[in-house]
Amino acid sequence: MVCGCQSPEHRFSRRRFLFNAAASSAFLGLARRGDADVTATGARMRNTARACIFVHLVGAPSQLDTFDPKDGPWNPADAGLQQYPGGLVLSQTMFPNLSKISRDLCVLRSVRSWEAVHERGQFYSQTTHPANPAFLAEVPNIGSVVAMEKGNTGRVPPFLALNSGGTVLQGAKFLGGRVEPFTAPSNAGGLTTLQHSGFSAQASQQRFNQRFNLLQDLDANLRSAPFDPEMGSHAAFYTAAQQLMYDASIAAVFQFTSDEDSRYGSTAFGRSCLVARNAIQAKNGTVFINLFTTGWDTHQSMYDRRYTPNMYQLNGDLDRGLGNLVADLKSSGDFDRTLIVVMGEFGRSAGELNPRGGRDHHRDCQSVLLMGGGVRGGKAIGATDAIGDQIADPGWSQNRVIVMEDIAATIYSALGIDWTKSIADTPSGRKFEYVPFATVGTYVPVEEVFE
Numbered sequence: 001m002v003c004g005c006q007s008p009e010h011r012f013s014r015r016r017f018l019f020n021a022a023a024s025s026a027f028l029g030l031a032r033r034g035d036a037d038v039t040a041t042g043a044r045m046r047n048t049a050r051a052c053i054f055v056h057l058v059g060a061p062s063q064l065d066t067f068d069p070k071d072g073p074w075n076p077a078d079a080g081l082q083q084y085p086g087g088l089v090l091s092q093t094m095f096p097n098l099s100k101i102s103r104d105l106c107v108l109r110s111v112r113s114w115e116a117v118h119e120r121g122q123f124y125s126q127t128t129h130p131a132n133p134a135f136l137a138e139v140p141n142i143g144s145v146v147a148m149e150k151g152n153t154g155r156v157p158p159f160l161a162l163n164s165g166g167t168v169l170q171g172a173k174f175l176g177g178r179v180e181p182f183t184a185p186s187n188a189g190g191l192t193t194l195q196h197s198g199f200s201a202q203a204s205q206q207r208f209n210q211r212f213n214l215l216q217d218l219d220a221n222l223r224s225a226p227f228d229p230e231m232g233s234h235a236a237f238y239t240a241a242q243q244l245m246y247d248a249s250i251a252a253v254f255q256f257t258s259d260e261d262s263r264y265g266s267t268a269f270g271r272s273c274l275v276a277r278n279a280i281q282a283k284n285g286t287v288f289i290n291l292f293t294t295g296w297d298t299h300q301s302m303y304d305r306r307y308t309p310n311m312y313q314l315n316g317d318l319d320r321g322l323g324n325l326v327a328d329l330k331s332s333g334d335f336d337r338t339l340i341v342v343m344g345e346f347g348r349s350a351g352e353l354n355p356r357g358g359r360d361h362h363r364d365c366q367s368v369l370l371m372g373g374g375v376r377g378g379k380a381i382g383a384t385d386a387i388g389d390q391i392a393d394p395g396w397s398q399n400r401v402i403v404m405e406d407i408a409a410t411i412y413s414a415l416g417i418d419w420t421k422s423i424a425d426t427p428s429g430r431k432f433e434y435v436p437f438a439t440v441g442t443y444v445p446v447e448e449v450f451e
Contacts, residue, residue: 037424039439040418041420045419047414048337048374049337049373050338052338053280053340055292055343056290056343058118058294058295059118059294060121060296061314061348062311063350064350064387067109068089068107069090074353076093097322101326109380109391110365111382111401112363112401113346115363116363125343126143126169138430140170140172140173141172147179147287150415150417151285154285155250156279158287159288159289159290160183160184163293174432186268186274209242249282263320267317268293273321273324281329298314299356300356318342322340336372338373339415341368342368347365350388365388365389398444405438406446408434410449412434422439
């Protein structure tokens with residue numbers, strides 16, 4: 001597959017694989033904080049999911065044109081809106097696959113974002129914390145927290161990040177390299193760049209091992225006093241990563257057939273869904289997966305098929321990827337233990353389209369889709385007004401809008417992680433809370449998702 005994109009994922013190399021594998025080395029076992037360093041209030045967790053797939057709709061999708069559509073003159077003539085039991089409304093034109101599994105879908109319609117700027121909103125949705133410049137280098141990704149808590153078994157890295165492209169990916173930060181997100185390309189050939197194009201797979205592995213062993217010999221003195229144990233630990237990371245490079249169980253996660261690629265839409269997002277499926281079905285260590293799909297910043301021409309991207313393309317790619325991912329996870333028996341969360345960083349302006357035929361940034365309401373992992377589907381929680389501009393009914397026990405902190409608490413609860421935990425030992429000396437202010441009950445899981 002030839003691609004003109006210059007994103008890091010399409011410039012993948014053996015060197016990059018080695019670096020990423022070393023940084024996210026689940027295979028060495030995850031460092032856990034000492035009991036004295038971690039405090040919690042002892043919350044009751046749902047523990048309904050083994051893993052989580054978090055789909056970032058980068059650019060902020062319109063709630064009106066995805067999961068909270070309304071009747072109005074702004075809809076295209078072929079919208080095909082259909083209401084389902086539980087209050088769900090979907091466009092059969094945009095979401096033919098998801099419409100068929102409406103009983104599995106739970107849509108949060110009463111979500112409000114703290115931010116209306118892309119970079120700050122994306123940071124918030126990845127970390128559950130505000131983008132405070134004083135702590136940007138310290139706050140970890142939700143996936144890194146999950147990896148630290150649950151990803152201590154298996155050969156595949158516990159935290160995968162797929163199709164991130166140019167999106168700024170928040171890493172593990174003070175939690176350390178062992179729970180960094182592992183980034184890799186998603187293409188039918190798998191991790192083909194681990195092999196030299198001029199040699200067979202066996203010869204390529206032999207050549208690499210020869211060079212790696214030479215490096216080990218050259219670095220031998222550095223692994224003895226006075227540099228040991230720091231250099232020894234560093235070498236151990238890379239030795240483990242080198243072993244991963246030619247592990248068949250790892251390679252299988254990143255491989256799929258051309259027929260599967262076609263079924264999932266032959267798109268970057270569809271291929272990422274395939275890798276996510278493989279990782280979940282492998283049950284070999286992965287517990288959190290970030291999937292990214294870009295293009296949702298639809299300020300103009302959002303229903304003009306001549307313009308790329310447009311809502312037909314964006315929703316169509318999302319529908320094929322997610323619809324087939326759910327179907328395959330159901331077939332393998334993994335759907336009920338895999339929580340899937342789909343959201344952007346904020347919502348978009350409501351009612352009539354703007355003069356350019358699009359929608360602008362709007363933080364007052366957005367929609368979030370949840371499936372699997374203990375989620376009771378076939379319903380919408382909360383409601384917006386007649387034009388989808390403001391939240392009219394929160395629709396849950398707390399009788400207030402839902403925010404990212406509540407969504408994160410819901411994810412942690414489903415995974416059996418106490419969302420009220422905090423870690424005292426941080427570089428800044430400031431306590432890191434899994435979910436800010438959760439210890440005093442300010443933010444809680446949306447229990448209605450599971451009921």
